[in-house]
Amino acid sequence: xxxxxxxxxxxxxxxxxxxxxxxxxxxxxxxSQQLQTEKSFARPTPPAGGRKHRYWWWIVILILLIAxxxxxxxxxxxxSTTTASAGGRGGAGFGPLMVSTVKAQTGDIGIYVNALGVVxxxxxxxxVSRVQGQITKIYYQExxxxxxxxxxxxxxxxxxxxxxxxxxxxxxxxxxxxxxxxLDLERYQEAFASNAIPKQQLDTQVxxxxxxxxxxxxDQGLLDNAKVQLAYCHITAPISGRVGLxxxxxxxxxxxNATNPLLVITELQPITVIFNVAEDDLPQIQKxxxxxxxxxxxxxxxxxxxxxxxxxxxxxxxxIDPTTGTVKFKAVFTNDDESLFPNQxxxxxLLVDTLEDATLLSNTVIQRNADSAFVYLIKPDQTGTNQTxxxxxxxxxxxxxxxxxxxxxxxxxxxxxxxxxxxxxxxKVTLRPAxxxxxxxxxxxxxSQ
Numbered sequence: 001x002x003x004x005x006x007x008x009x010x011x012x013x014x015x016x017x018x019x020x021x022x023x024x025x026x027x028x029x030x031x032s033q034q035l036q037t038e039k040s041f042a043r044p045t046p047p048a049g050g051r052k053h054r055y056w057w058w059i060v061i062l063i064l065l066i067a068x069x070x071x072x073x074x075x076x077x078x079x080s081t082t083t084a085s086a087g088g089r090g091g092a093g094f095g096p097l098m099v100s101t102v103k104a105q106t107g108d109i110g111i112y113v114n115a116l117g118v119v120x121x122x123x124x125x126x127x128v129s130r131v132q133g134q135i136t137k138i139y140y141q142e143x144x145x146x147x148x149x150x151x152x153x154x155x156x157x158x159x160x161x162x163x164x165x166x167x168x169x170x171x172x173x174x175x176x177x178x179x180x181x182x183l184d185l186e187r188y189q190e191a192f193a194s195n196a197i198p199k200q201q202l203d204t205q206v207x208x209x210x211x212x213x214x215x216x217x218x219d220q221g222l223l224d225n226a227k228v229q230l231a232y233c234h235i236t237a238p239i240s241g242r243v244g245l246x247x248x249x250x251x252x253x254x255x256x257n258a259t260n261p262l263l264v265i266t267e268l269q270p271i272t273v274i275f276n277v278a279e280d281d282l283p284q285i286q287k288x289x290x291x292x293x294x295x296x297x298x299x300x301x302x303x304x305x306x307x308x309x310x311x312x313x314x315x316x317x318x319x320i321d322p323t324t325g326t327v328k329f330k331a332v333f334t335n336d337d338e339s340l341f342p343n344q345x346x347x348x349x350l351l352v353d354t355l356e357d358a359t360l361l362s363n364t365v366i367q368r369n370a371d372s373a374f375v376y377l378i379k380p381d382q383t384g385t386n387q388t389x390x391x392x393x394x395x396x397x398x399x400x401x402x403x404x405x406x407x408x409x410x411x412x413x414x415x416x417x418x419x420x421x422x423x424x425x426x427x428k429v430t431l432r433p434a435x436x437x438x439x440x441x442x443x444x445x446x447x448s449q
Contacts, residue, residue: 096387096428100417101378104409105360109400110351113285115329117275117299117348119340121268122332123239126261129254130232131155142246146237146265153262155254157233164226171219178212185209241267266342271335272314273299275348276326284352285329289313297331299340300347309333309340313350355398358405365417366396366404375409376416376423378431389416391425 137154140146188205191197244264248254254262277285288295295313300306311333320327331348333340340346366373373396376389392415394408409415416423423429 096430097419097422098430098432099378099389099419099423100432101414102362102365102417104406104411104413104415106357106411107360108354108356109358109360109398109403109405111353111355111398112400113277113281113350113352115275115277115348115350117273117331117346119299119342119344119346120272120274120330121241121266121342122270122272123241123267124342125239125241125265127152127235127238127263127265128258128261129153129155129235130256131160131229132256133157133159133233133254135248135250135252135254138246138248138250140243140246140263142243144243145241146243147240148237150237151234152237152243153235153248155233155235157230160226160230160233164223164230167219167223167226171216171223174212174215174219178209178216181205181209181212235262237265239265239267241265268338268340268342269335270332271340271342273297273311273331273333273340273346273348275329275331275350276321276324277316277329277350279320279325279327281352282320282327285316285350288352289316296351298349298351299331299333300349302345302347304347308346309335309337355405358397359407359409359411360403361394361406361409361415362417363399363402363404365415366394366406367420373406376420377409378414378416378429387429387431389423389425389427389429 133155135153136156139151139153146152185202185205185208188197188202192199192202242265244266246263247260248262285295297311297313299308299311301308311331314330314332316330317328329348329350331350361375365375367375372393374391374393377392378387378389380387392409394406397405397407399405416429
């Protein structure tokens with residue numbers, strides 16, 4: 001009985017626990033539903049594909065991060081380059097910049113007028129035949145230098161020798177007739193003196209003598225012409241010079257005074273250069289010529305780096321060309337080495353005057369900007385232990401080769417001769433030992449020449 005009661009009580013307790021659990025589950029479900037409903041009103045439901053949008057945001061963030069890193073890296077690189085450049089210009093941390101130097105010198109420099117010129121021979125002869133005939137001999141070689149009187153070409157003299165012989169015979173016959181007429185005249189004069197013949201017959205004989213004398217003169221002229229024509233068969237050089245390329249061959253038939261020449265001879269020694277000078281330079285040149293001074297003319301190659309020959313001014317034209325505003329000048333050169341060739345283009349440089357005791361600098365050390373020309377002066381800094389550079393404006397005057405006359409600095413002034421792309425006003429420098437620097441060639445090279 002007691003066990004039965006205990007079992008019933010146990011079953012009642014279990015049933016109560018089961019009900020309690022069931023009530024708790026229902027309450028939790030309603031609570032969760034209520035919470036979900038509140039959450040749905042608190043925020044909107046995320047759209048479909050939201051996970052893909054989150055991926056794009058991460059990609060954008062990654063790209064921005066990479067771009068930021070690149071910008072920071074470029075900034076640091078630029079800063080380091082600027083620092084290095086500042087150090088190269090004499091800034092702290094890299095030490096002074098090493099440069100070569102050159103001193104301004106005192107000397108003479110010429111004042112020149114430059115012009116483009118053409119080499120022109122004094123004489124050029126185109127030789128043509130003055131008689132007709134066949135070429136039997138050619139004595140010259142192409143490019144040969146000949147002198148006055150040297151044989152060049154021989155034309156068949158046969159026809160002209162025959163004409164000469166004919167003229168000589170005609171002259172001899174007519175001279176015999178003249179001699180006979182003179183003898184008859186003497187007889188007529190004796191007969192007229194004794195009144196044996198009339199005066200008319202004597203006058204007729206006098207006229208016959210004069211006629212025969214005229215015939216003899218004509219024959220003499222024909223004989224002289226035949227001799228000249230025969231001499232024309234032997235062509236000789238009228239001037240000294242160089243023979244050009246051969247234009248005819250042995251055996252060719254040539255015509256008298258033909259258009260095409262047999263050969264051309266050009267005189268090469270001496271030779272001239274004709275060049276045009278602007279009318280603005282004419283007064284100072286005329287001043288020197290009127291004073292009786294001999295002006296020197298140098299002929300340079302096309303690049304104006306090599307001097308070909310040196311001559312003297314010969315003369316100038318008598319009028320200015322109105323189309324170009326220039327005057328033609330002619331200079332003569334001995335041309336002993338035949339360095340000047342006819343029709344060659346050269347750069348003529350006429351020495352008009354000489355500037356004495358001028359301050360001279362090499363062209364390589366003269367720098368230019370948009371405003372003026374300048375140099376970098378070398379001078380001690382405030383401590384006196386290092387060197388600094390200072391920009392000094394100068395005025396460039398006459399230029400002669402690699403050297404120019406300048407104003408604005410004194411002779412003996414030391415200036416920088418290289419590394420101009422790294423120099424700036426006030427930069428600290430160290431002087432390169434003598435013999436190890438570039439840019440020293442201007443004045444020293446000028447003097448060595």
